[in-house]
Amino acid sequence: xxxxxAARMTVVLGLCAAMAATLMALRGNGLQDASSPRSAHPxxxxxxxxxxxxxxxxxxxxxxxxxxxxWAENRRRFFGTDAPPMPMPERxxxxxxxxxSP
Numbered sequence: 001x002x003x004x005x006a007a008r009m010t011v012v013l014g015l016c017a018a019m020a021a022t023l024m025a026l027r028g029n030g031l032q033d034a035s036s037p038r039s040a041h042p043x044x045x046x047x048x049x050x051x052x053x054x055x056x057x058x059x060x061x062x063x064x065x066x067x068x069x070x071w072a073e074n075r076r077r078f079f080g081t082d083a084p085p086m087p088m089p090e091r092x093x094x095x096x097x098x099x100x101s102p
Contacts, residue, residue, distance in 0.1 A: 047070055
């Protein structure tokens with residue numbers, strides 16, 4: 001009885017392995033098609049590479065115009081707009097004229 005159960009389990013596991021291998025083979029050879037946006041830049045997106053370079057150079061990135069362009073492009077992609085940042089409303093700006101209550 002135990003031998004029959006072990007044989008059935010072996011057959012089921014073998015069938016599962018064969019199905020997994022078949023699915024992996026049918027899925028493709030792993031190459032990307034020409035319409036894939038990542039295939040144009042196999043090392044990564046140029047903007048991401050530039051941001052990584054700016055992160056690596058540290059404080060010097062604050063005076064690097066290429067880093068400023070990369071940061072602006074990243075903000076535009078993230079927020080989806082080219083509009084400049086809005087000024088802070090006056091009610092949130094700390095004022096020195098207010099009387100201090102004890």
